[in-house]
Amino acid sequence: MKLLTCPVNGPRNITEFQYLGPVCAASAEQPEQLIESLFYAENPLGVMREWWRHTPSNTVFVAERHTVSDQILATYLPSRKPA
Protein backbone atom coordinates (compact mmCIF):
# COMPACT_ATOMS: atom_id res chain seq x y z
CA MET A 1 0.00 0.00 0.00
CA LYS A 2 1.36 3.40 -0.94
CA LEU A 3 0.67 6.17 1.55
CA LEU A 4 -0.04 9.81 0.85
CA THR A 5 -0.20 12.25 3.73
CA CYS A 6 -3.27 14.42 3.69
CA PRO A 7 -2.52 17.76 5.43
CA VAL A 8 -5.79 17.40 7.38
CA ASN A 9 -6.25 13.65 7.85
CA GLY A 10 -2.68 12.38 8.02
CA PRO A 11 -1.23 9.38 6.16
CA ARG A 12 -3.85 7.46 4.16
CA ASN A 13 -3.85 4.80 1.44
CA ILE A 14 -3.21 6.56 -1.88
CA THR A 15 -6.33 4.85 -3.33
CA GLU A 16 -8.38 7.26 -1.15
CA PHE A 17 -7.06 10.17 -3.21
CA GLN A 18 -7.90 11.60 -6.58
CA TYR A 19 -5.12 12.98 -8.77
CA LEU A 20 -6.00 16.40 -10.18
CA GLY A 21 -2.87 17.01 -12.25
CA PRO A 22 0.12 19.32 -12.20
CA VAL A 23 -0.02 22.82 -10.74
CA CYS A 24 0.11 24.88 -13.93
CA ALA A 25 2.17 28.04 -14.01
CA ALA A 26 0.13 29.52 -16.86
CA SER A 27 -3.25 31.02 -16.03
CA ALA A 28 -6.42 30.19 -17.96
CA GLU A 29 -7.63 33.70 -17.04
CA GLN A 30 -5.00 35.30 -19.27
CA PRO A 31 -6.02 34.94 -22.94
CA GLU A 32 -2.41 34.65 -24.16
CA GLN A 33 -1.76 31.86 -21.66
CA LEU A 34 -4.97 29.92 -22.32
CA ILE A 35 -3.54 27.28 -24.68
CA GLU A 36 -0.50 26.86 -22.48
CA SER A 37 -2.66 26.32 -19.40
CA LEU A 38 -5.05 23.94 -21.17
CA PHE A 39 -2.71 21.68 -23.10
CA TYR A 40 0.89 22.17 -22.02
CA ALA A 41 1.03 20.67 -18.53
CA GLU A 42 4.23 20.01 -16.63
CA ASN A 43 5.88 16.68 -17.44
CA PRO A 44 9.30 16.73 -15.77
CA LEU A 45 11.71 13.98 -14.85
CA GLY A 46 12.01 15.23 -11.30
CA VAL A 47 10.02 16.98 -8.60
CA MET A 48 6.59 18.15 -9.65
CA ARG A 49 3.97 20.18 -7.78
CA GLU A 50 0.52 18.75 -8.26
CA TRP A 51 -3.06 18.94 -7.03
CA TRP A 52 -4.58 16.05 -5.09
CA ARG A 53 -7.92 15.55 -3.38
CA HIS A 54 -8.65 13.35 -0.38
CA THR A 55 -11.98 12.03 -1.64
CA PRO A 56 -13.79 11.11 1.61
CA SER A 57 -13.12 14.49 3.22
CA ASN A 58 -12.99 16.53 0.00
CA THR A 59 -9.65 18.07 1.01
CA VAL A 60 -7.82 19.59 -1.93
CA PHE A 61 -4.10 20.11 -1.41
CA VAL A 62 -0.72 20.34 -3.11
CA ALA A 63 1.86 17.54 -3.14
CA GLU A 64 5.49 17.69 -4.21
CA ARG A 65 6.41 14.36 -5.74
CA HIS A 66 9.37 13.02 -7.70
CA THR A 67 8.16 11.60 -11.03
CA VAL A 68 10.98 9.06 -11.37
CA SER A 69 11.25 7.68 -7.83
CA ASP A 70 7.55 8.30 -7.01
CA GLN A 71 8.70 9.64 -3.64
CA ILE A 72 6.33 12.16 -2.05
CA LEU A 73 8.43 14.96 -0.57
CA ALA A 74 5.80 17.26 0.93
CA THR A 75 2.06 17.85 1.08
CA TYR A 76 0.38 21.07 2.18
CA LEU A 77 -2.82 23.05 1.85
CA PRO A 78 -2.55 25.66 -0.92
CA SER A 79 -3.05 28.47 1.60
CA ARG A 80 -0.22 27.23 3.83
CA LYS A 81 2.76 26.70 1.58
CA PRO A 82 5.79 25.97 3.79
CA ALA A 83 8.72 28.37 3.51
Add this chain to the structure above:
Amino acid sequence: MPFSLLKYGLRARHASFRDIPLTPELKRSYDVVVIGGGGHGLAAAYYLSNVHGIRNIAVLEKGYLAGGNTARNTTTIRSNYMTEESIRFYKEGVELFETMSRDLGFNVMFSQRGQLTLAHSEATLRSFHLRAEMGKHVGTRIEVVDVQTVKELCPHLNLDLGGQHEVIGGLWHADGGTARHDAVAWGYAKHASERGVEIHQRTEVTGFERAGDRVTHIKTNRGTTAAGQVLQAVGGLNGQVAAMAGIKLPIRCFPLQAMVTQPLKPFLHILVSSANLHTYLVQSSRGEVVIGGGSDPYQLASTRSTLDQKEHLAEGALHLFPFLHKVKLLRQWAGITDMTPDYSPIMGASPLQNYWLDCGWGTWGFKATPVAGKRMAETIASGRVPDVLRPFDLRRFDSFALLNEMGATAASH
Protein backbone atom coordinates in the same frame (compact mmCIF):
# COMPACT_ATOMS: atom_id res chain seq x y z
CA MET B 1 10.11 -21.84 -52.18
CA PRO B 2 9.62 -25.51 -51.04
CA PHE B 3 12.45 -26.71 -53.30
CA SER B 4 14.86 -24.07 -52.17
CA LEU B 5 13.91 -24.80 -48.59
CA LEU B 6 14.53 -28.53 -49.15
CA LYS B 7 17.90 -27.80 -50.77
CA TYR B 8 18.77 -25.54 -47.89
CA GLY B 9 17.76 -28.19 -45.39
CA LEU B 10 19.85 -30.91 -47.06
CA ARG B 11 22.93 -28.75 -47.37
CA ALA B 12 25.78 -29.93 -45.18
CA ARG B 13 27.12 -26.54 -44.16
CA HIS B 14 24.91 -23.68 -43.10
CA ALA B 15 26.40 -20.24 -43.17
CA SER B 16 25.40 -18.32 -40.10
CA PHE B 17 23.96 -14.84 -40.56
CA ARG B 18 22.84 -11.95 -38.41
CA ASP B 19 19.49 -10.30 -38.98
CA ILE B 20 20.76 -7.12 -37.41
CA PRO B 21 24.44 -6.11 -37.71
CA LEU B 22 26.54 -5.03 -34.75
CA THR B 23 26.56 -1.34 -33.89
CA PRO B 24 29.20 0.41 -36.05
CA GLU B 25 31.16 3.56 -35.25
CA LEU B 26 29.14 6.75 -35.58
CA LYS B 27 29.92 8.50 -38.89
CA ARG B 28 30.47 12.25 -39.11
CA SER B 29 27.24 12.90 -40.93
CA TYR B 30 24.01 11.29 -42.09
CA ASP B 31 21.29 12.36 -44.49
CA VAL B 32 18.65 11.29 -41.97
CA VAL B 33 19.02 10.54 -38.28
CA VAL B 34 16.16 8.68 -36.65
CA ILE B 35 16.11 9.10 -32.89
CA GLY B 36 14.51 6.05 -31.34
CA GLY B 37 15.08 2.43 -32.38
CA GLY B 38 11.57 1.23 -31.68
CA GLY B 39 9.02 -0.02 -34.17
CA HIS B 40 8.10 3.44 -35.50
CA GLY B 41 11.68 4.62 -36.03
CA LEU B 42 12.73 1.35 -37.64
CA ALA B 43 9.68 1.33 -39.91
CA ALA B 44 10.51 4.88 -41.02
CA ALA B 45 14.14 3.82 -41.69
CA TYR B 46 12.85 0.83 -43.67
CA TYR B 47 10.60 2.95 -45.89
CA LEU B 48 13.25 5.66 -46.35
CA SER B 49 15.86 3.09 -47.46
CA ASN B 50 13.68 0.62 -49.35
CA VAL B 51 11.14 2.92 -50.99
CA HIS B 52 12.67 6.38 -51.16
CA GLY B 53 16.28 5.40 -51.88
CA ILE B 54 17.79 7.29 -48.94
CA ARG B 55 20.47 5.02 -47.51
CA ASN B 56 22.76 7.21 -45.45
CA ILE B 57 20.64 6.84 -42.33
CA ALA B 58 21.43 6.25 -38.67
CA VAL B 59 18.90 4.99 -36.14
CA LEU B 60 19.97 5.99 -32.62
CA GLU B 61 18.65 3.85 -29.80
CA LYS B 62 19.39 4.64 -26.16
CA GLY B 63 18.91 1.06 -24.97
CA TYR B 64 18.55 -2.08 -27.06
CA LEU B 65 16.59 -2.49 -30.26
CA ALA B 66 12.81 -2.25 -29.77
CA GLY B 67 13.15 -2.58 -26.00
CA GLY B 68 10.89 0.31 -25.01
CA ASN B 69 7.18 0.52 -25.69
CA THR B 70 7.54 -1.71 -28.76
CA ALA B 71 8.38 -4.50 -26.31
CA ARG B 72 5.82 -3.48 -23.70
CA ASN B 73 2.57 -2.98 -25.58
CA THR B 74 -0.17 -5.59 -25.82
CA THR B 75 -0.10 -5.83 -29.66
CA THR B 76 -3.66 -4.86 -30.48
CA ILE B 77 -4.14 -3.92 -34.13
CA ARG B 78 -7.42 -2.22 -35.01
CA SER B 79 -9.01 0.78 -36.71
CA ASN B 80 -12.28 1.18 -34.76
CA TYR B 81 -11.75 4.83 -33.85
CA MET B 82 -14.24 7.68 -33.67
CA THR B 83 -13.15 10.42 -36.07
CA GLU B 84 -12.97 10.02 -39.82
CA GLU B 85 -9.35 11.26 -39.91
CA SER B 86 -8.19 8.68 -37.37
CA ILE B 87 -10.07 5.76 -38.90
CA ARG B 88 -8.64 6.55 -42.33
CA PHE B 89 -5.12 6.59 -40.92
CA TYR B 90 -5.42 3.46 -38.75
CA LYS B 91 -7.20 1.57 -41.56
CA GLU B 92 -4.09 2.03 -43.68
CA GLY B 93 -2.08 0.67 -40.77
CA VAL B 94 -4.21 -2.47 -40.50
CA GLU B 95 -3.89 -3.03 -44.26
CA LEU B 96 -0.11 -2.81 -44.05
CA PHE B 97 -0.14 -5.45 -41.32
CA GLU B 98 -2.20 -7.75 -43.58
CA THR B 99 0.66 -8.02 -46.09
CA MET B 100 3.60 -7.39 -43.75
CA SER B 101 4.92 -10.95 -43.40
CA ARG B 102 5.01 -11.30 -47.18
CA ASP B 103 6.38 -7.82 -47.79
CA LEU B 104 9.19 -8.27 -45.29
CA GLY B 105 9.82 -11.99 -45.82
CA PHE B 106 9.71 -12.13 -42.05
CA ASN B 107 6.96 -13.88 -40.12
CA VAL B 108 5.29 -11.26 -37.92
CA MET B 109 2.57 -13.77 -36.96
CA PHE B 110 -0.26 -11.42 -37.85
CA SER B 111 -3.52 -12.97 -36.76
CA GLN B 112 -6.61 -11.08 -37.90
CA ARG B 113 -9.03 -12.68 -35.52
CA GLY B 114 -11.32 -9.75 -34.83
CA GLN B 115 -11.88 -7.59 -31.77
CA LEU B 116 -15.03 -7.58 -29.64
CA THR B 117 -15.65 -4.66 -27.30
CA LEU B 118 -18.40 -5.29 -24.78
CA ALA B 119 -21.21 -2.91 -23.89
CA HIS B 120 -22.58 -3.10 -20.36
CA SER B 121 -24.89 -0.08 -20.69
CA GLU B 122 -27.19 1.64 -23.17
CA ALA B 123 -24.89 4.66 -23.20
CA THR B 124 -21.95 2.53 -24.32
CA LEU B 125 -24.10 0.91 -26.97
CA ARG B 126 -25.05 4.34 -28.35
CA SER B 127 -21.39 5.32 -28.65
CA PHE B 128 -20.74 1.99 -30.39
CA HIS B 129 -23.38 2.81 -33.01
CA LEU B 130 -21.58 6.08 -33.68
CA ARG B 131 -18.23 4.33 -34.07
CA ALA B 132 -19.73 1.56 -36.23
CA GLU B 133 -21.37 4.02 -38.63
CA MET B 134 -18.22 6.12 -38.93
CA GLY B 135 -16.17 2.97 -39.49
CA LYS B 136 -18.51 1.74 -42.23
CA HIS B 137 -18.40 5.15 -43.85
CA VAL B 138 -14.61 4.96 -44.13
CA GLY B 139 -14.76 1.32 -45.24
CA THR B 140 -13.69 -0.75 -42.25
CA ARG B 141 -15.40 -3.93 -41.11
CA ILE B 142 -17.27 -2.96 -37.97
CA GLU B 143 -20.78 -3.54 -36.62
CA VAL B 144 -22.82 -3.43 -33.43
CA VAL B 145 -23.85 -6.94 -32.40
CA ASP B 146 -26.44 -8.30 -29.94
CA VAL B 147 -25.89 -10.61 -26.98
CA GLN B 148 -26.63 -13.73 -29.02
CA THR B 149 -23.81 -12.85 -31.43
CA VAL B 150 -21.50 -12.03 -28.52
CA LYS B 151 -22.21 -15.52 -27.22
CA GLU B 152 -21.40 -17.07 -30.58
CA LEU B 153 -18.21 -15.06 -30.98
CA CYS B 154 -16.99 -15.84 -27.48
CA PRO B 155 -18.82 -18.81 -25.93
CA HIS B 156 -16.74 -18.82 -22.72
CA LEU B 157 -17.56 -15.25 -21.78
CA ASN B 158 -19.44 -14.60 -18.55
CA LEU B 159 -22.39 -12.48 -19.70
CA ASP B 160 -23.30 -11.63 -16.09
CA LEU B 161 -27.01 -11.74 -16.93
CA GLY B 162 -28.92 -9.73 -14.35
CA GLY B 163 -25.66 -8.63 -12.72
CA GLN B 164 -23.88 -5.30 -12.38
CA HIS B 165 -21.85 -5.76 -15.55
CA GLU B 166 -24.44 -7.50 -17.70
CA VAL B 167 -23.32 -7.70 -21.33
CA ILE B 168 -26.04 -6.15 -23.48
CA GLY B 169 -24.20 -6.10 -26.80
CA GLY B 170 -20.88 -5.42 -28.40
CA LEU B 171 -18.85 -3.73 -31.09
CA TRP B 172 -17.45 -6.36 -33.46
CA HIS B 173 -14.46 -5.24 -35.48
CA ALA B 174 -13.55 -8.03 -37.89
CA ASP B 175 -10.42 -6.16 -39.07
CA GLY B 176 -8.92 -6.27 -35.58
CA GLY B 177 -5.98 -8.54 -34.87
CA THR B 178 -2.66 -9.05 -33.23
CA ALA B 179 0.96 -9.59 -34.32
CA ARG B 180 4.31 -10.36 -32.76
CA HIS B 181 5.75 -6.99 -31.73
CA ASP B 182 9.43 -8.03 -31.72
CA ALA B 183 9.18 -9.56 -35.17
CA VAL B 184 7.68 -6.35 -36.57
CA ALA B 185 10.64 -4.34 -35.32
CA TRP B 186 13.22 -6.95 -36.31
CA GLY B 187 11.74 -7.36 -39.79
CA TYR B 188 11.99 -3.63 -40.43
CA ALA B 189 15.47 -3.46 -38.86
CA LYS B 190 16.75 -6.36 -40.96
CA HIS B 191 15.61 -4.92 -44.28
CA ALA B 192 16.67 -1.41 -43.39
CA SER B 193 20.19 -2.55 -42.45
CA GLU B 194 20.43 -4.59 -45.66
CA ARG B 195 20.03 -1.30 -47.49
CA GLY B 196 22.77 0.39 -45.50
CA VAL B 197 20.85 1.86 -42.58
CA GLU B 198 23.07 1.90 -39.49
CA ILE B 199 21.41 0.88 -36.24
CA HIS B 200 23.25 2.30 -33.25
CA GLN B 201 22.20 0.61 -30.04
CA ARG B 202 23.20 1.99 -26.63
CA THR B 203 23.50 5.40 -28.25
CA GLU B 204 21.77 8.08 -26.24
CA VAL B 205 21.09 11.54 -27.60
CA THR B 206 22.37 14.10 -25.11
CA GLY B 207 21.77 17.34 -26.98
CA PHE B 208 21.45 19.24 -30.24
CA GLU B 209 23.36 21.97 -32.01
CA ARG B 210 21.11 24.37 -33.84
CA ALA B 211 21.66 27.03 -36.46
CA GLY B 212 18.58 29.23 -36.66
CA ASP B 213 15.56 27.02 -37.13
CA ARG B 214 17.54 23.94 -38.14
CA VAL B 215 19.22 21.18 -36.17
CA THR B 216 22.76 20.79 -37.52
CA HIS B 217 24.39 18.30 -35.16
CA ILE B 218 23.22 15.64 -32.76
CA LYS B 219 25.29 15.00 -29.65
CA THR B 220 25.32 11.49 -28.24
CA ASN B 221 27.21 9.53 -25.61
CA ARG B 222 29.21 8.03 -28.51
CA GLY B 223 30.11 11.24 -30.27
CA THR B 224 28.57 14.00 -32.35
CA THR B 225 27.19 13.64 -35.85
CA ALA B 226 25.75 16.02 -38.43
CA ALA B 227 22.21 15.39 -39.64
CA GLY B 228 20.37 16.55 -42.76
CA GLN B 229 16.94 15.59 -41.47
CA VAL B 230 15.92 14.34 -38.04
CA LEU B 231 12.98 12.17 -37.02
CA GLN B 232 12.07 11.90 -33.37
CA ALA B 233 10.16 8.78 -32.27
CA VAL B 234 11.19 8.04 -28.69
CA GLY B 235 7.99 6.95 -26.92
CA GLY B 236 7.98 7.80 -23.23
CA LEU B 237 10.89 10.25 -23.57
CA ASN B 238 9.36 12.34 -26.35
CA GLY B 239 8.79 15.32 -24.07
CA GLN B 240 12.40 15.33 -22.85
CA VAL B 241 14.08 14.83 -26.24
CA ALA B 242 11.92 17.49 -27.88
CA ALA B 243 12.79 19.86 -25.02
CA MET B 244 16.50 19.37 -25.80
CA ALA B 245 15.74 20.56 -29.34
CA GLY B 246 13.83 23.52 -27.88
CA ILE B 247 10.38 22.19 -28.74
CA LYS B 248 7.60 22.06 -26.17
CA LEU B 249 5.09 19.23 -26.57
CA PRO B 250 1.64 18.86 -24.96
CA ILE B 251 2.53 15.52 -23.43
CA ARG B 252 2.11 13.98 -19.99
CA CYS B 253 3.56 10.57 -19.10
CA PHE B 254 1.65 7.83 -17.33
CA PRO B 255 2.71 4.22 -16.77
CA LEU B 256 0.59 1.53 -18.42
CA GLN B 257 0.77 -1.91 -16.86
CA ALA B 258 0.04 -5.31 -18.34
CA MET B 259 0.64 -8.98 -17.59
CA VAL B 260 0.44 -12.46 -19.07
CA THR B 261 -0.67 -15.77 -17.61
CA GLN B 262 0.97 -19.15 -17.96
CA PRO B 263 0.29 -20.79 -21.35
CA LEU B 264 -3.10 -22.45 -21.74
CA LYS B 265 -4.68 -24.46 -24.53
CA PRO B 266 -6.27 -22.16 -27.12
CA PHE B 267 -9.71 -21.08 -25.90
CA LEU B 268 -9.92 -17.39 -26.72
CA HIS B 269 -10.07 -16.96 -30.47
CA ILE B 270 -10.77 -13.23 -30.59
CA LEU B 271 -9.61 -10.08 -28.82
CA VAL B 272 -12.05 -9.14 -26.04
CA SER B 273 -12.26 -5.87 -24.20
CA SER B 274 -14.59 -4.13 -21.80
CA ALA B 275 -14.65 -0.40 -21.24
CA ASN B 276 -16.57 -0.69 -17.97
CA LEU B 277 -14.10 -3.13 -16.46
CA HIS B 278 -11.05 -1.36 -17.97
CA THR B 279 -9.72 -4.70 -19.08
CA TYR B 280 -8.90 -6.42 -22.33
CA LEU B 281 -7.67 -9.93 -23.04
CA VAL B 282 -6.03 -11.69 -25.94
CA GLN B 283 -4.51 -15.15 -26.08
CA SER B 284 -1.11 -15.14 -27.75
CA SER B 285 0.00 -17.81 -30.17
CA ARG B 286 2.03 -19.29 -27.32
CA GLY B 287 -1.19 -19.73 -25.35
CA GLU B 288 -0.46 -17.05 -22.78
CA VAL B 289 -3.40 -14.80 -21.95
CA VAL B 290 -2.28 -11.19 -22.28
CA ILE B 291 -4.22 -8.90 -19.92
CA GLY B 292 -4.14 -5.15 -20.29
CA GLY B 293 -6.21 -2.28 -19.00
CA GLY B 294 -6.22 1.23 -17.65
CA SER B 295 -3.25 3.52 -17.14
CA ASP B 296 -1.90 4.38 -13.71
CA PRO B 297 -3.93 7.10 -11.96
CA TYR B 298 -1.15 9.69 -11.79
CA GLN B 299 1.82 10.95 -13.81
CA LEU B 300 5.02 8.96 -13.41
CA ALA B 301 8.15 8.19 -15.42
CA SER B 302 8.89 4.85 -13.80
CA THR B 303 8.17 1.36 -15.11
CA ARG B 304 7.51 -0.07 -11.67
CA SER B 305 4.40 -2.19 -11.19
CA THR B 306 1.80 -1.82 -8.48
CA LEU B 307 -0.35 -4.40 -6.76
CA ASP B 308 -3.36 -2.09 -7.10
CA GLN B 309 -3.22 -2.07 -10.91
CA LYS B 310 -2.47 -5.79 -11.16
CA GLU B 311 -5.39 -6.62 -8.86
CA HIS B 312 -7.60 -4.40 -10.96
CA LEU B 313 -6.56 -6.20 -14.16
CA ALA B 314 -7.05 -9.59 -12.53
CA GLU B 315 -10.48 -8.54 -11.25
CA GLY B 316 -11.62 -7.55 -14.74
CA ALA B 317 -10.20 -10.68 -16.32
CA LEU B 318 -11.86 -12.92 -13.72
CA HIS B 319 -15.15 -11.15 -14.17
CA LEU B 320 -15.12 -11.90 -17.91
CA PHE B 321 -13.62 -15.40 -17.59
CA PRO B 322 -14.17 -16.71 -14.04
CA PHE B 323 -12.55 -20.07 -14.90
CA LEU B 324 -9.15 -18.33 -15.04
CA HIS B 325 -9.14 -18.06 -11.23
CA LYS B 326 -6.43 -20.67 -10.63
CA VAL B 327 -4.23 -19.63 -13.53
CA LYS B 328 -0.82 -18.29 -12.55
CA LEU B 329 0.72 -15.09 -13.79
CA LEU B 330 3.92 -15.56 -15.72
CA ARG B 331 5.15 -12.01 -16.31
CA GLN B 332 4.10 -8.48 -15.55
CA TRP B 333 5.52 -5.16 -16.67
CA ALA B 334 4.83 -1.50 -17.39
CA GLY B 335 5.67 1.03 -20.08
CA ILE B 336 5.74 4.84 -20.06
CA THR B 337 3.02 6.25 -22.30
CA ASP B 338 3.29 9.77 -23.71
CA MET B 339 -0.30 10.97 -23.54
CA THR B 340 -1.65 13.91 -25.54
CA PRO B 341 -4.68 15.98 -24.47
CA ASP B 342 -6.90 14.57 -27.23
CA TYR B 343 -5.64 10.96 -27.23
CA SER B 344 -4.37 11.31 -30.79
CA PRO B 345 -0.70 11.27 -31.84
CA ILE B 346 1.42 14.19 -33.01
CA MET B 347 2.91 13.56 -36.45
CA GLY B 348 4.52 15.81 -39.01
CA ALA B 349 6.34 19.10 -38.84
CA SER B 350 7.86 20.73 -35.77
CA PRO B 351 8.75 24.41 -35.31
CA LEU B 352 12.20 23.49 -36.73
CA GLN B 353 12.75 23.14 -40.49
CA ASN B 354 14.46 19.73 -40.58
CA TYR B 355 13.09 18.16 -37.41
CA TRP B 356 10.08 15.86 -37.73
CA LEU B 357 7.85 14.49 -35.00
CA ASP B 358 6.29 11.06 -34.54
CA CYS B 359 5.18 11.51 -30.93
CA GLY B 360 2.33 11.32 -28.48
CA TRP B 361 1.61 7.69 -29.17
CA GLY B 362 0.34 7.15 -25.65
CA THR B 363 -1.31 3.77 -25.23
CA TRP B 364 -2.11 3.24 -28.92
CA GLY B 365 1.15 3.22 -30.86
CA PHE B 366 1.85 -0.38 -31.89
CA LYS B 367 -0.96 -0.67 -34.43
CA ALA B 368 0.36 2.39 -36.24
CA THR B 369 3.95 1.12 -36.54
CA PRO B 370 3.84 0.44 -40.31
CA VAL B 371 1.66 3.37 -41.34
CA ALA B 372 3.45 5.93 -39.18
CA GLY B 373 6.79 4.70 -40.52
CA LYS B 374 5.58 4.77 -44.11
CA ARG B 375 3.99 8.20 -43.93
CA MET B 376 6.78 9.80 -41.90
CA ALA B 377 9.31 8.44 -44.41
CA GLU B 378 7.24 9.98 -47.21
CA THR B 379 7.17 13.27 -45.29
CA ILE B 380 10.94 13.34 -44.80
CA ALA B 381 11.74 12.23 -48.36
CA SER B 382 9.44 14.78 -50.00
CA GLY B 383 9.57 17.57 -47.41
CA ARG B 384 5.79 17.68 -47.58
CA VAL B 385 3.33 16.34 -45.01
CA PRO B 386 0.85 14.00 -46.78
CA ASP B 387 -2.86 14.76 -46.42
CA VAL B 388 -3.54 11.72 -44.24
CA LEU B 389 -1.12 13.09 -41.60
CA ARG B 390 -2.22 16.72 -41.65
CA PRO B 391 -4.92 16.38 -38.97
CA PHE B 392 -2.23 15.15 -36.54
CA ASP B 393 -0.13 18.32 -36.75
CA LEU B 394 1.31 19.73 -33.52
CA ARG B 395 -0.30 23.11 -34.28
CA ARG B 396 -3.80 21.66 -33.89
CA PHE B 397 -3.63 22.55 -30.20
CA ASP B 398 -3.07 26.23 -30.99
CA SER B 399 -6.20 26.34 -33.13
CA PHE B 400 -8.35 24.03 -30.96
CA ALA B 401 -8.65 21.63 -33.93
CA LEU B 402 -8.41 18.64 -31.60
CA LEU B 403 -8.90 15.10 -32.79
CA ASN B 404 -10.72 13.60 -29.87
CA GLU B 405 -10.21 9.87 -29.50
CA MET B 406 -10.84 9.67 -25.79
CA GLY B 407 -12.93 6.57 -25.25
CA ALA B 408 -11.92 4.95 -28.55
CA THR B 409 -10.13 2.29 -26.58
CA ALA B 410 -11.44 -0.12 -24.02
CA ALA B 411 -8.29 0.36 -22.09
CA SER B 412 -7.38 3.47 -20.31
CA HIS B 413 -9.91 6.22 -20.62
